[in-house]
Amino acid sequence: MVFLEDAEVLKNVRVADGIYELACRAPQIAGEGKPGQFVHMTVSPHRSTTSSPLLRRPFSFYGVNAEAGTVSILYRIRGLGTSLLAEARPGEHLSMLGPLGTGFTLPLAESPVFPVESSVPPTKSCASPIQGAASPQEKAFSKVEKGVLPAKSTVLLVGGGMGIAPLVYLADSLVDMGCQVEVFYGAETCGELVALERLEQIGANCHVATVDGSAGYKGPVTDLFPFLPPKTSPDMIYSCGPLEMMAHVARFAKERGIPGEVSLESHMACGVGACLGCAVRLKSTDEGYAKVCSDGPVFSIDRLEFEAGEGERNES
Ligand code: FES
Numbered sequence: 001m002v003f004l005e006d007a008e009v010l011k012n013v014r015v016a017d018g019i020y021e022l023a024c025r026a027p028q029i030a031g032e033g034k035p036g037q038f039v040h041m042t043v044s045p046h047r048s049t050t051s052s053p054l055l056r057r058p059f060s061f062y063g064v065n066a067e068a069g070t071v072s073i074l075y076r077i078r079g080l081g082t083s084l085l086a087e088a089r090p091g092e093h094l095s096m097l098g099p100l101g102t103g104f105t106l107p108l109a110e111s112p113v114f115p116v117e118s119s120v121p122p123t124k125s126c127a128s129p130i131q132g133a134a135s136p137q138e139k140a141f142s143k144v145e146k147g148v149l150p151a152k153s154t155v156l157l158v159g160g161g162m163g164i165a166p167l168v169y170l171a172d173s174l175v176d177m178g179c180q181v182e183v184f185y186g187a188e189t190c191g192e193l194v195a196l197e198r199l200e201q202i203g204a205n206c207h208v209a210t211v212d213g214s215a216g217y218k219g220p221v222t223d224l225f226p227f228l229p230p231k232t233s234p235d236m237i238y239s240c241g242p243l244e245m246m247a248h249v250a251r252f253a254k255e256r257g258i259p260g261e262v263s264l265e266s267h268m269a270c271g272v273g274a275c276l277g278c279a280v281r282l283k284s285t286d287e288g289y290a291k292v293c294s295d296g297p298v299f300s301i302d303r304l305e306f307e308a309g310e311g312e313r314n315e316s
Contacts (some may be wrong), residue, residue: 002098002099002100003026003028003029003032003097003098003099003270004095004096004097004099005026005027005028005029005096006093006094006095006096006301007024007026007029007041007071007093007094007095007096008024008025008091008092008093009022009023009024009088009089009091009092009093010023010024010025010070010090010269011023011090012085012086012088012089012090013172014086014110015074015285016191016192016194016269017191017192017196018076018077018316019074019075019076019077019162019310020061020074020075020077020085020086020188020194021062021072021073021074021088021167021194022072022073022074022085023046023063023070023071023076023315024070024071024072024094024098025069025070025097026039026070026071026098027069028053028065029070029071029098029099029149030065030066030070030071030095030297031066031101032063033061033064033066033071033098033099034099034103034104034106034174035061035103035104035106035158035166035169035170035172036038036060036061036101036102036103036104036166036170036263036298037059037060037061037069037098037099037100037102038058038059038060038099038100038101038166038271038297039058039059039061039096039097039098039099039100040056040057040058040096040098040268040271040272040293041056041057041059041094041096041097041099042056042080042093042094042095042096043056043057043082043084043085043094043224043296044084044085044088044094045088045089045092045094045098047085055081055269056095056097056110056268056271057081057082057085057268057314058100058166058223058266058268058271058293059073059074059075059165059197060073060166060297061099061165061166061169062165062166062168062169062171062195063169064252071096071098073165074164074194074195074262075162075169076160076162078193083100083287087194090112092191092199097271097272098293100271100272100293100294101293101294101296101297101298102294102295102296102297102298103260103298104166104170104175104238104263104298105236105261105298106149106173106177106240107148107149107151107152107153107174107177107179108150110227117146117289120209120304121193128268129220129285138246145213149235149236150176150178150235151177151211151233152177152178152181153174153179153180153218153235153236154179154180154232154235155174155179155180155181155182155234155235155237155238156182156183156184156205156228156234156235156237156238157170157171157182157183157184157204157237157238157239158183158184158221158222158238158239158240158241158246158249159184159185159186159195159239159241159247160185160186160187160221160240160241160242161187161192161242162241162243162247163186163239163241163242163245163263163265164185164187164194164195164240164241165240166240166263167183167238167239168195168202169200170238171183171199171202171204171283172202175202175203175204176222179203180205180232181202181203181204182205182207182211182223182228182232182234182259183199183204183206183207183275184207184212184221184224184225184290185199185206185207185208185209185210185221186208186209186220186221186241186245186276187208187209187210187211187215188210188211188212188226189210189211189212189214189215190200190212190215190301191214192210193208193210194217196208197312200299203309204206205229207221207224208221209224210229212270218246220253221245222245222248222249224279234256234258235258236258236259236260236261237249237253237258237259237261237276238261238262238263239243239253239260239262239263239270239301240262240263240264240265240268241262241304241307244305245308246301246304246306248261249304250262250301250304250306252309253302254302259301260300260301260302261298261299261300261301262298262299262301262304263296263297263298263299264292264293264296264297264298264299264304265292265297266278266292266293270293271287271293272293272294273291273293273294276291277289278292278293279290279291279292280296280299280304281305282303282304282305283303283304285307287303291304
């Protein structure tokens with residue numbers, strides 16, 4: 001169900017140069033919002049009467065607290081809209097529409113625990129298979145292909161820049177479900193690793209790369225894949241960030257036979273599938289185009305057509 005709420009700003013703080021975290025009270029949206037979904041919101045509080053941009057802006061959930069009735073987003077100032085948003089003060093109100101879109105596939109909380117691989121000892125989070133429920137890994141993968149990820153899976157999250165935002169809420173949910181969460185987090189520089197502390201508090205195992213080498217590995221975050229902890233056999237890979245990075249992720253997933261999902265960013269006018277302004281080309285010519293706002297923003301990684309050359313350049 002989608003709600004339109006007059007969301008009260010609780011905090012709107014600068015967390016890095018040009019990057020802000022906004023938290024609002026929006027209990028109906030918070031009660032329904034899933035990882036990977038987004039809100040479409042006005043960027044100027046009601047006090048503004050002259051310079052408010054006409055269009056709403058889409059922002060993925062960075063965090064949701066259903067009990068407290070709060071949602072948070074992470075955003076970078078890119079233009080007039082986000083500049084106005086940075087001026088919102090606690091106590092002011094923003095019109096928020098959501099939750100919108102299709103989110104990430106999550107493990108079934110009640111599904112049996114599948115062994116990671118018969119020839120490889122189970123990882124720590126998968127060390128307690130339910131007696132009598134042991135099944136071959138092929139069975140687990142067939143369930144993933146049907147959109148059912150086994151409980152307590154080992155998952156890789158690959159985020160670049162602001163693409164880390166939806167992965168933080170996802171990581172929080174996955175850790176709660178008992179998954180082993182390995183996060184590969186790339187940014188331009190140390191100061192832009194704004195979600196690192198939160199990810200570590202959540203309990204994710206973080207692998208960091210920066211373009212300038214000021215933190216972690218110097219270079220593309222995808223270079224770190226070979227440094228996965230030994231015996232880690234991922235059941236699923238999730239990614240959000242630059243297209244070049246996600247093209248690398250898609251190639252890695254294909255080579256390793258790992259199912260995956262990516263969250264796409266797009267300019268959006270309506271946000272609800274009515275204007276066709278967010279169309280993205282799918283891999284199969286039979287499928288044609290999909291709408292990021294309503295068919296996505298999360299797509300199976302093997303459905304997307306990455307442009308020629310993407311995945312060939314360095315990024316993080
Ligand atoms: Fe209008 Fe997606 S933004 S169809």
